[in-house]
Amino acid sequence: MFPVGPASCDDLLEDLNDEQRLAVTQEDGPLLVLAGAGTGKTQTLTTRFAWLVREGVAPERIVLVTFTRRAAREMLARAKTLLGPGFQGELRGGTFHSLGYALIRAHAGALGLSVRFGVLDAADAADLLDLLREERGLAEGERRFPRKEALASMYSRWVNAQRPLSEVLVESYPAHEHYLEPLADLFRAYGERKRELGRVDLDDLLLYWRALARHEVIGPRLGAMFEHVLVDEYQDLNALQVEIVRLLRRDQRGLTVVGDDAQAIYGFRAASPEHILRFGDDFPDATLVTLTRNYRSTQPILDLANEVWAGAARSYPKELCAERDGGVAPQLVYNLDQAQQATEVCQRVLALHEEGVPLREQAVLMRAGWHSNELELELARRNVPFVKYGGIGYLEAAHIKDLICALRIADNPQDQLSWFRLVRLIPGVGSVTARRALDALQLDTLSENGALADRWWRNVEPLLKPPSAQACAPLIRALNLGSARVPVTELVTRVKEAITPLIKAHYADGLTRLRDLDVLTNAAARASTLDAFLAELALDPPSSSADYARDPQLDDDYLILSTVHSAKGLEWDAVHILSASDGLFPSDMALSSPEGLEEERRLFYVALTRARRTLTIHVPVRYYHQPTSRSDQHGYGKPSRFLTEQAEALCERHTVSFDRGSELVTASTTAEVVTVDLNGLWR
């Protein structure tokens, strides 16, 4: 049944164990590799890639599909390394969304899209929904209509789940169930408007891709582009993505998927571990290979992970077994509150650093981005360099969006959505004038061609008071350069300079915002074309504060702060888990359904299994319900429900003495007191 690998002396296969070798050298049929955490999943997949090439498959006839950008980057880099320096070409691969983008771009005509279609990122999509909501008078109801972010997530979930809207509402948004009709209308209008504007959102990248794959002529042609499709993190696929994979492999040959149902953490995007568990139903000829030998962590860490996983409602036994010797028990630290937790984490990070574990071999993981707020302050205070992944909204900042919209107009003056935003930046212009301007632009769409920013501006200008209009003249001149053949660097610089005074005037804290603009313009200037840069921004936004801002001090050594979601697939010598208390991790937002709780458990499991040697779990005993409010309302939080008695028994427990906490007159404590006093005085 399993053809055994050809040459055991092959250096490619030398470093692999028997299970891995079996997976790598599998012949043509559909192959499912169930790979537990730390069992060499990525290595197996990339080695399989190299093995296929050695077997005579052309590299460009293999495509590597992943779910996250970080994973895509890493996998392609490793595959390229395995092919050796002799290989010069580009490998085919990327995230579902980026591959979708490329295919849609290539077949824009068949889909009825302009080649210049632009991609709406999540915030753009929400803005457009908001615009439509306002237009349709849904904002003024007796009961609250969902706000834009909620609308965007409902829409996305509906599309990705591929199920009737009514069901999605009942299951995931019961509070808004009674809005079924208006929501359906709104979403329909949203689809139409996107089409009119020539824009696609992130979900469309999958929808259009599927449409192409379903097409009777184009579909088979897409499938024939590749002899092998390799899919990573299969447990995180949703129904739409699974269908795309199936359509690409209509003959059921040349498909390899890897994943781990214990690490499925994207339920909120309508992903479901059911797809990987039912892989055999979708692909009846599938071969299953299971990887169980863990090369990452020491046994005490795996013992805890196994214990947590054993508590899962539908647990398939999955005992991870360490190949690595020795190890110490995970540390479980009870802190008084989150402030003390921050202090404690800092101290432990620095202590490990003293012992020779570099900062970049340590990571602090948390359920939600804001959980690290206090820690970030503490780290900054102690001059500990760090980079935070996930949970940052650099691109969402209003002024950044302003600049991006200006660049989009420079690239494509017909971009009405961007005009709508940019015009409102002009003093004396609000949403009403902006909408009129938009109408004027729409009327003009068909009359002439040669769409220069200039010509569009002529429609807007008469609606403004003369001084306001004049203030924009430099900006319009800069935008016009977009259609001239000006190098990207110059264009971007000119646009930035022209928009600077507008931004400074429009925001109360204008001056501080200006600094952020440079970061973006520098990045844009490095891009080959403006077009490419803008598409990349939607598909591949900077995921950390360090992506664009190369702070020189960061080049040496820095601590990683990351959400668990962003930490997937990565590993560190030392891992510190933050705020493992009920309500935070598991998040109380997820506790309304049993599936939600199960996903939180998997998330916790993922966090635990990132650690190689040292694992520390922090529990703040007391936490504030509204971390943001000044009120002293707090609950005595229970430790995370995943830390059962049996689990705790596998850890070494510490209680940070409360006395010590109050004796420590840290700067943060002092600052707090002073703040409270001042607030009293201001009243």
Added chain:
DNA sequence: CTATTAGATGTTTTT
């Protein structure tokens, strides 16, 4: 119609 301000409100995770 826009700008300003007081008041309410609601907080994950990613492409």
Added chain:
DNA sequence: CATCTAATAG
């Protein structure tokens, strides 16, 4: 504590 909304002053 932002950030969004509704109410009001200009």
